[in-house]
Amino acid sequence: MDINTKYNNYLNTNVPVANLNSALGKNDFLQLLVTQLKNQDPLNPMNDKEFIAQMAQFSSLEQMQNLNSSFNAVKAYNLLGKTISATINDGGVSKNINGKVEGVFSQDGQFYLKVQDADVPIDSVVTVTT
Incomplete structure (x- = not known):
């Protein structure tokens, strides 16, 4: 064999x-x-x-x-109202997002944060400030 x-x-x-x-x-x-x-x-x-x-x-x-x-x-819900910094992949280009978390939603078991009209995966968050 x-x-x-x-x-x-x-x-x-x-x-x-x-x-x-x-x-x-x-x-x-x-x-x-x-x-x-x-x-x-x-x-x-x-x-x-x-x-x-x-x-x-x-x-x-x-x-x-x-x-x-x-x-x-x-x-994810603990980040509501806090200011975050994240690095996301936007069409193959790394993009830095900084801003206040305005909302949270879940899609396909993954949680996303609404920051400046961008959907930020929670795992992409680098820093959190109040």
């Missing part, structure tokens, strides 16, 4: 590094678990302890994602 060691063929270099870490989520984990159950040997099924451990991992992953989302919401 040959083993493929050419890992670079499978790496999409167009994906930002931040997205590589978040590429596997709870849906992927659940899909892997279901695939594992479908393809197990009926004469030698998965040990129930392994199954329970995997379900506990799934539950932990889901709770961590919920906690992270809640933390980002609190972080």
